[in-house]
Amino acid sequence: MPKYAMVIDMTKCAACQACTVACEAEWGLPPGEKFTRLEEREIGKFPNVRREFLLIQCQHCDKAPCIEVCPTGATYKREDGIVLLDDKRCAGCKYCMVACPYQARVINHEKGVPEKCRFCYHRVEQGKKPACVSTCIGEARYFGDLEDPNDEIHRIIHQKQAKPLRGDLGTKPSIYYVR
């Protein structure tokens, strides 16, 4: 059984947000609903200032707070590590939205459930890469299988010292960041 993971290399990210758009197109999301978002902030003091960017989406945590707080069991983790939501079981309490440190959930106002990135499981099952990965112009995103010892992802994580975002929170995310 594979264990899917992603590396997001912010040093290669051009902040073009093609990933956000590709994701919206792939899933046919209503306007304003984004599964992957770009956060930005200014750091430093004039004249030494720069803008810092960070791509954020569901981290497919191994110890996912959203699964723990979900009162219905609608949110679950597949054996391959992908965290999904069973639309029909969701009671709509929004506890998952409150408990997610990454604020990865957005409400779909048509379906009336809080949704999030699904690691493009339908593409991955066909051996393709998630939409955000294949569209990225700077190859800032890498998608791989941690269970496969020959997968490039091991080398990338090791070489670039990619680390989970806020690993100190103990959620054991499946996305590793280079920053």
Add this chain to the structure above:
Amino acid sequence: MAWGIIIAIYLFLAGAGAGAFLIAVMTERSGINKENEALVKAGTILAAPLVAIGTLFLVLDLTWVEAGKFEPWRIFYLYTHFTSMITWGTWILTLFMPVSFVYGWMKLKNPYYTNNALRCAGAVLAFATSVYTGVLLGVVKAVPFWNNAVIPMLFVVSALVTGMATAILGSFVFGGKTLPDFFKPLHTWLAVIELLLLFFLLMIAANGPEAARQSAEMIISGKYSLYFWGVLVFLGIIVPGVIGATASPKAGKGIKALDALLVLAGGFTLRALILLAAVPVTLMN
């Protein structure tokens, strides 16, 4: 944050209802008589309707309800996952409402009716209601301002304070005139404890991680400072605390009702501030 003013209304009503039941039971245990029977009646019979109205707000906040869908069966899934405080809360509310309603109904017909099993079950469930609403927020690591043990304690104290105010106002409707003797010291002590807990909460937050500091700042000196200092601390705790501590037991209904209304305004402001000042952990550092 995903939870806003509608959830604050729920937390407030559930707290006031549960607190009213606890205060009524305490009054009954202190010896029920002609003087306090109106209060015992009011406290027990008001609990279930208040919690039920609160629960209605909870339902209104569900995403599928907001989306205009009628799919009530989804509510039943809420009973199934015991790692979630909401599953615990759903069970607690489901049990507390009928138990408190039956006890309140019996008390309404005859204030001297008593049933140990029903009273104990009601009191335990009332306490559980006030505790779980605090733990609900306390376990959320994603919001450092909430992630501590002060929040549940504050919620229990707030439930008792607002419950006492609710029972007092309700007792006037049932023709009550005087309050039980233990109300005066209890009122003062609860006010002192509430102020202390608020101080602990804000001190911990102000010295905590970035997100908690932002929450504390919003409340102490930022956009919610007027509501915090003006409505909660001054009008909601200090003024009624002083009235409660100094007013004679024979004081008129007017002053007691004012005291109770101020306490309720403060209690709602507390719940609203705690929800609205929530800031999720910072990711960009």
